[in-house]
Amino acid sequence: MLFRLNFVQPSARTIRLWMYTDDVEKLEYALKHGNYKTRVLAADALGKTGYTSSIPVLFEAMNDKIQSVSIAALNALELIGCDDELVSTIIQKRFNWVKEKRENDKKREANKGKKHKIYRWERASKKSFDRVKEQLKRPIR
Template identity: 65%
Template sequence: MNHPFTYILFKLKLVQPSKDIILDWMDSGAVDKLEYALKHGNYNTRQFAAEALEHVGRPSSIPTLLHAMNDNIQNVSIAALNALEALGCNDDLVISITRKRFNWVKEIRDKEEQRNVKKDKKHNIYRWKRASKESFDRVKEQLKKPMR
């Protein structure tokens, strides 16, 4: 399929652009198409578009990347964060936001690692002493003894 027609069909919501088409848009420097894909594509398209915007490296796409940073899909959010970091914005607000988000991503990964460690760990079951069990054992021992 021809790439100019793909963008028209994508705007009409008939198809989703493939990774090759997004790479072609990246090579041609079509930032407007990549930003549209980042806003309106499915999760794979949004992730590829964020990665492509990272390589194109235009500061005009910073607001779109900031919006994509709050995406529900974690891979899209991480790709947008990486793109913002690669653009190297000197704005203090953007720097503080990306640091907070990277800390958030780190916390999520740490929680997943802890869950995986807990899955592999075998649990030891400790038996607590119960008064009734002790008294039962004592009575049992007394019954074994001969009566006088």
């Protein structure tokens, strides 16, 4: 019997128990409806159980908003070892995407503190403002 995860989130110990007892249905439910920590643990557990029936659920988890969940789903698919060429191609492309994203994040962090000298065009309004300011400094006749 499945319970609603909206009220109670299973702990890591519970998920490990489901993994050892091969409760794939509960793990799939936790992967679909749990919070992000539960989804990561459930994806890892599904990968370790190795059931090919959970591949569609892991494919759905690959497109999760949380990056750690999608990486856990990719790792689980790799552990299951799908012999399908399409599955292996999708996994490889997704890993390349994650690698590129991490590299871009590192570049952004490295350039975060640097100041860039950007050439600013002189605007007409700036010139006119300076001219008015100079006129105001002159004494009035």
